[in-house]
Amino acid sequence: MAEAQAAPKGNKKLIIIVVAVVAVLLIAMAGAAAFLLTRSADHGDDAGVETHETGKKKKSEKDADHPPIFEKLQQFTVNLNSPDEDAMLQTDIVVEMADAKSQERIKAQMPKIQSQVNQLLRSKSPQDVRAVDGMSKIGAEVRTLINRTLGAEGDDEGVLSVNFTTFIVQ
DSSP: OOOHHHHHHHHHHHHHHHHHHHHHHHHHHHHHHHHHHHHHHHHHOOTEEEOTTTTEEOOHHHHHHHHEEEEOOEEEEEEOSSSOOOOOOEEEEEEEEEEEEHHHHHHHHHHHHOOOHHHHTTTOOHHHHHTTTTTHHHHHHHHHHHHHHTTTTTTTSSEEEEEEEEEEOO
């Protein structure tokens, strides 16, 4: 009977040891992954990062200067330019700004920008917005329109990208 009680105790110890080893390995792997991720973020490659809307490259060092700055425009609900059908577009737009100074300028010009974007969207036909590349074309036009209003001259000034968080065509 003493042998029967000794066997389960040995199995318990073995299970505890195995669980402890697995836990230590998981913690070590998580620490290594965190180290590698922070190291690669701190030492980004110098090849550059491709921007969302323009396809041009900008230095990853510029990205490391500050976290992204986003500004949300009001929701747009417009009738599309169509004589035959009553088509509508409803969209939410969030623009990525180059810096805090650009963000302040866009806030100061917001009523004018909202009006211009509204006019641009109303000028689009249902075919324009439903096209495969319709959103990206409209995004590029919105970016150009806002940057012109802000007086931004380079690709790394003013609005960097236009992001549609909602895009509903009816």
